[in-house]
Amino acid sequence: MDINYLIDITIPMLEGARATILLFIIAIIVSIPLGFGLTLMVKSAIKPLVWLANAFIYVMRGTPLLLQLVFFVYGLPILPVIGEYLVLDRFVAASLAFALNYAAYFAEIFRGGLLAIDKGQYEASQVLGLSRWQTTTRIILPQMFRVALPSVSNESITLVKDTALLYAVAVPEILHFALTAVNRDFKLLPFFVAGVIYLLMTLVLTLLFKYLERKFKFE
Structure with missing residues (x-):
């Protein structure tokens, strides 16, 4: 194996990994709070909010991420009337597509976490004289996040791999430089190098979430 060749192909892919990592960070920071907000909307007593949240989740989970990505990058600028105001940098548009898509998935994960909590927890909180805010922040949310954490871990690892879709909208990332x-x-060596870089990133995430799971006594 030519070490110089290996170095020559690895350096650009590591530069591409910067885009992958940045997209991952942006998507996680935006999608998790937004997903939790969607969960609250679904559980709301205000019917229009429930319909709106469910419609959003249905559309984002029911259509391919690649289609959404292409729409945000190439479709928004050609919308009638408002298209000229929606011309975004490709990376920004891609980040928006990823954040909205994963928000829908995280919303369902958090909803599942809430459904896993026994109704007796609410009744016990009332008996103890806790307010609704105290019950939510001290009793319900900590349990919901503990239940949801393994699924959040899996979805986060999937997000890292899905960033390869940036190639489809001409945003330079790992796969772009490998191809x-x-x-x-x-x-074929560039493909193997790209695979190793992805494996290293997912390994870091796996170890991080394993630590969090141990911290919250999943094991």
Whole structure:
């Protein structure tokens, strides 16, 4: 194996990994709070909010992420009347698509976490004289997040792998540089290097969530 060649193809892919990591961070920071907000809307007593949240979740989970990505990057600018005001940088548009898509999935994860909590927890809180706010913040939410954490972990790892879809909208990332090297040199090594980089990123996430699960006594 030519070490110099390995270094030459790895450096651009590591630069591409910066876009992957940045997109991941943005998507997580935006999608988790937004997903929790959608969960609250679904549980709301205000019917229009419930319908709106359910419709959003249905559309985002029911259509391919790639289609959403292409729409936000190429479709928004050609919308009638308002399209000219929605011309976004490709990376920004892609980040928005990822954040909204994963918010819908996190909303369902959090909803499942709430459903897993026994109704007796609410009754016990009332007996103890806790207010609704105290019950929610001290009793319900900590349990919901503990139940949801393994699913959040799986979804976060999936998000890292899904960032390869940036290639479809011409945003330079790991796969972009790997395919460029393969097409240029007719060698498969760049694919293996890209795979190792993805594995390392998912390994870091796996170890982080394993630590959090142990911290919250999942094991």
